[in-house]
Amino acid sequence: MTDTPVGDAVETVESGTIRSHLNPPPSYDLADHPVPVGTEEVWRFTPLKRLRGLLDGEPSEARLTQENSVPAGIEVSHITAEQAREIGEVPPSERPAALAVSLAGGATLVDVPAEAEIDEPMVVDLSGDSVDTRVWGHTVYRIGNHAKVTVVVRHTGSATYCSTTSFLVGDGADVTILSLQDWADDAVHLGRDAIRVGRDAKVKHTSISFGGDLVRMHANVEYDGPGGEAELLGLYFADAGQHLEHRLFADHTAPRTKSRVTYKGALQGQGAHTVWIGNVLIRKVAEGIDTYEENRNLVLTEGCQADSVPNLEIETGDIEGAGHASATARFDDEQLFYLRSRGVSEKEAQRLVVHGFFNDLIRRVGIPSIEDRLLETVEAELARNVLKES
Amino acid sequence: MATLDIKDLHVTVDTEDGTKEILKGVDLTIKDGETHAIMGPNGSGKSTLAYSIAGHPKYTVTGGSVTLDGADVLEMSVDERARAGLFLAMQYPVEVPGVSVANFLRTAKTAIDGEAPKLRTWVKDVNGAMEKLSMDPSFSQRSVNEGFSGGEKKRHEIMQLELLDPKVAILDETDSGLDIDALKIVSEGVNRFKQNSDKGVLLITHYTRILRYITPDFVHVFVDGRMAEQGGPELAEELESTGYDKYVSAARA
Ligand SMILES: Nc1ncnc2c1ncn2[C@@H]1O[C@H](COP(=O)(O)OP(=O)(O)OP(=O)(O)O)[C@@H](O)[C@H]1O
Ligand SMILES: [Mg+2]
Numbered sequence: 001m002t003d004t005p006v007g008d009a010v011e012t013v014e015s016g017t018i019r020s021h022l023n024p025p026p027s028y029d030l031a032d033h034p035v036p037v038g039t040e041e042v043w044r045f046t047p048l049k050r051l052r053g054l055l056d057g058e059p060s061e062a063r064l065t066q067e068n069s070v071p072a073g074i075e076v077s078h079i080t081a082e083q084a085r086e087i088g089e090v091p092p093s094e095r096p097a098a099l100a101v102s103l104a105g106g107a108t109l110v111d112v113p114a115e116a117e118i119d120e121p122m123v124v125d126l127s128g129d130s131v132d133t134r135v136w137g138h139t140v141y142r143i144g145n146h147a148k149v150t151v152v153v154r155h156t157g158s159a160t161y162c163s164t165t166s167f168l169v170g171d172g173a174d175v176t177i178l179s180l181q182d183w184a185d186d187a188v189h190l191g192r193d194a195i196r197v198g199r200d201a202k203v204k205h206t207s208i209s210f211g212g213d214l215v216r217m218h219a220n221v222e223y224d225g226p227g228g229e230a231e232l233l234g235l236y237f238a239d240a241g242q243h244l245e246h247r248l249f250a251d252h253t254a255p256r257t258k259s260r261v262t263y264k265g266a267l268q269g270q271g272a273h274t275v276w277i278g279n280v281l282i283r284k285v286a287e288g289i290d291t292y293e294e295n296r297n298l299v300l301t302e303g304c305q306a307d308s309v310p311n312l313e314i315e316t317g318d319i320e321g322a323g324h325a326s327a328t329a330r331f332d333d334e335q336l337f338y339l340r341s342r343g344v345s346e347k348e349a350q351r352l353v354v355h356g357f358f359n360d361l362i363r364r365v366g367i368p369s370i371e372d373r374l375l376e377t378v379e380a381e382l383a384r385n386v387l388k389e390s
Numbered sequence: 391m392a393t394l395d396i397k398d399l400h401v402t403v404d405t406e407d408g409t410k411e412i413l414k415g416v417d418l419t420i421k422d423g424e425t426h427a428i429m430g431p432n433g434s435g436k437s438t439l440a441y442s443i444a445g446h447p448k449y450t451v452t453g454g455s456v457t458l459d460g461a462d463v464l465e466m467s468v469d470e471r472a473r474a475g476l477f478l479a480m481q482y483p484v485e486v487p488g489v490s491v492a493n494f495l496r497t498a499k500t501a502i503d504g505e506a507p508k509l510r511t512w513v514k515d516v517n518g519a520m521e522k523l524s525m526d527p528s529f530s531q532r533s534v535n536e537g538f539s540g541g542e543k544k545r546h547e548i549m550q551l552e553l554l555d556p557k558v559a560i561l562d563e564t565d566s567g568l569d570i571d572a573l574k575i576v577s578e579g580v581n582r583f584k585q586n587s588d589k590g591v592l593l594i595t596h597y598t599r600i601l602r603y604i605t606p607d608f609v610h611v612f613v614d615g616r617m618a619e620q621g622g623p624e625l626a627e628e629l630e631s632t633g634y635d636k637y638v639s640a641a642r643a
Contacts, residue, residue: 168565333448335485340468340472341469343472343498343554344497344498345469349469352486352489352493356486357488358487358488359488360487360488
């Protein structure tokens with residue numbers, strides 16, 4: 001495990017206009033986002049061949065089957081891509097998001113009025129029935145000042161899907177987001193959740209990825225004013241042959257903002273591959289910010305690969321706190337011995353250890369009404385994979 | 391009935407400087423209802439004996455036998471040994487983050503009994519065991535051994551002993567790190583366990599202190615990987631005043 005204090009972080013010299021080199025400037029122009037060849041820094045971990053040609057940018061009218069449970073007070077409508085831009089969505093900074101914006105045929109707009117306090121989560125169930133179906137998705141959540149809302153997006157079934165979603169969070173709002181990738185084994189998903197955090201607003205975003213052949217999710221935050229807080233959580237479980245990639249970007253664009261990133265993953269089986277990229281940029285203006293990012297991986301068998309890359313770029317000297325930790329470990333023999341010495345079988349002991357590894361994170365997701373179901377989903381995933389008695 | 395029979399046990403560990411023999415022919419028989427105390431200097435191999443009986447993968451048995459009521463223990467996996475009726479209270483219990491004591495105990499009880507315990511009586515049993523060991527009920531929601539003090543870890547071990555109710559218990563320095571009150575509480579737990587019929591106890595310790603609360607039938611002196619002397623409770627008193635020097639120099643000679 002490495003805990004890197006500020007002094008050891010990569011420091012950039014210039015200020016003002018400089019961009020984190022891992023996060024290219026945003027642009028709607030597809031010409032600014034050429035088809036990657038795989039050697040690019042942002043693509044080097046991703047097996048492009050398994051994207052089913054998604055990045056070629058072939059238009060498609062196909063949609064995922066969508067079932068929404070929309071609590072009273074939330075408005076859902078359809079807008080054009082042009083309108084999404086005018087509203088001030090977070091513009092694309094990579095080819096997949098740029099493609100989704102240009103090919104989705106407009107966006108879904110979800111409006112949560114200012115000061116609305118909505119206890120019941122909004123649940124969006126998205127499912128597909130074939131990987132041969134290519135789908136582009138484009139969504140904007142506009143959350144008013146001091147509103148309180150929870151959004152759950154669940155992905156199931158099969159699809160070749162590329163989506164971009166903006167969460168525009170008003171001042172003082174309190175937003176909890178969960179994106180669950182519970183795809184079938186063959187699905188391909190490139191997704192980007194981009195969050196703009198208003199002044200003194202609080203956002204918790206959780207990404208959970210179990211299924212899919214190739215899943216690559218971005219969770220990006222930037223701040224619209226001082227005092228905003230973002231907690232980015234993630235949990236993933238890669239089985240044999242799966243590629244699960246999570247790319248985080250906390251762009252501290254305002255003073256006294258806070259970011260907390262905690263991602264935990266387990267890997268099992270030949271060719272299971274996970275990637276975690278944790279980028280944090282602390283801009284010149286972002287004085288007195290506080291950031292900490294952490295990624296932990298538990299490797300259960302031989303033949304897995306967990307890549308974990310934290311990056312901290314600092315342009316100001318006045319920081320409250322900045323650090324990161326990254327650790328990849330195997331099963332702890334002493335833990336397994338202890339549990340087994342109490343009569344628990346080897347597989348059951350492994351399942352308990354993995355359950356324990358994820359447990360604290362699940363408790364932090366902060367959506368009580370689905371916590372039990374989430375635990376069940378995790379337990380089912382563990383039972384399917386770790387509990388196979390040999 | 392419960393008889394643990396250890397014959398000419400030889401055990402090695404792999405170290406950086408190669409394989410090292412630690413147990414050099416241990417003989418010990420623990421019969422129905424007997425309590426045996428093993429005392430010996432640091433590094434003489436007491437924990438190695440305990441771990442080897444429990445099946446820790448770090449230790450390699452190179453000779454001898456261990457049987458429980460005639461069944462070959464060395465053939466069994468770690469969890470099979472526990473289900474056969476062996477229990478090891480560890481010198482350094484292991485932390486398992488994120489797994490609650492309640493979940494752990496229920497899982498272990500289910501594994502040992504082969505069926506889930508009846509919910510009502512189980513909750514009562516757990517609460518009762520915690521109360522008797524002066525453990526706060528909040529412990530059941532905490533992660534196994536995580537952040538427990540040394541004494542709390544030991545009480546947690548004895549709580550498991552009482553709830554899992556094995557045939558033979560091996561207690562590796564359960565008394566070390568306990569203040570006198572905790573020592574009494576833990577000893578009472580062991581004595582409650584012993585009161586049930588036919589239980590064998592192998593008690594590993596440095597100090598005679600615990601033997602005032604748990605009366606051994608036999609005391610063994612363990613030096614350099616084997617038994618050096620055997621006697622009754624009076625042997626413990628003698629060790630207290632004279633120490634192990636006599637046995638250590640004899641072993642060297
Ligand atoms: N993994 C290992 N690598 C090297 N040496 C080991 C290993 N495990 C045990 N030993 C050695 O084996 C010997 C016996 O250790 P053991 O822990 O069994 O002693 P002990 O009698 O329980 O001591 P204590 O009274 O300190 O608990 C010691 O010399 C110890 O250093
Ligand atoms: Mg020891």
